[in-house]
Amino acid sequence: MTRPLSNDLRERVVRAVEAGESCRSVAARFGVAVSSAVKWSQRYRASGSVAPGKMGGHRKRVLEPHRAFIAERISQTPHLSLHKLKEELAARGVKVSHDTVWRFLRREGLRFKKNTVRP
Structure with missing residues (x-):
């Protein structure tokens, strides 16, 4: 499993999208996937933060x-x-x-x- 991209990159992408650029052009400029730019923007609008969510974790033992x-x-x-x-x-x-x-x-x-x- 890969690790999340840096918060600095996420913030720069979100600022560019908030400034009015399209997600596609921002993604091409910063070298990230278009879906990442869209999801980071949505996360920022919903929570005010671009920090990644929790990754992985342990499943509780059923037995x-x-x-x-x-x-x-x-x-x-x-x-x-x-x-x-x-x-x-x-x-x-x-x-x-x-x-x-x-x-x-x-x-x-x-x-x-x-x-x-x-x-």
Whole structure:
């Protein structure tokens, strides 16, 4: 992901557009995309600032609220498969992939073995 262009460039582009130049000519003069000039101008008119918005971020973990349920099910039924656990979560209204369940189990250290007889 690229980083945002500088606020100085954004301000110069917005000032030129506010002075009456078209977004296309301003974009060509400053070497930015026409859509950038349009969006920066709209942002300036709406908020009074040309600063970029927040980029990226973290998604909240979908299975975190269900950690107790998952840990209980694994302790009750150690031979439970990922797909079966996924189906039980779906019955509770949580629709996730088996990969999401697997990554959650790995991250939380809730590992289980299907064959507990083998060392």
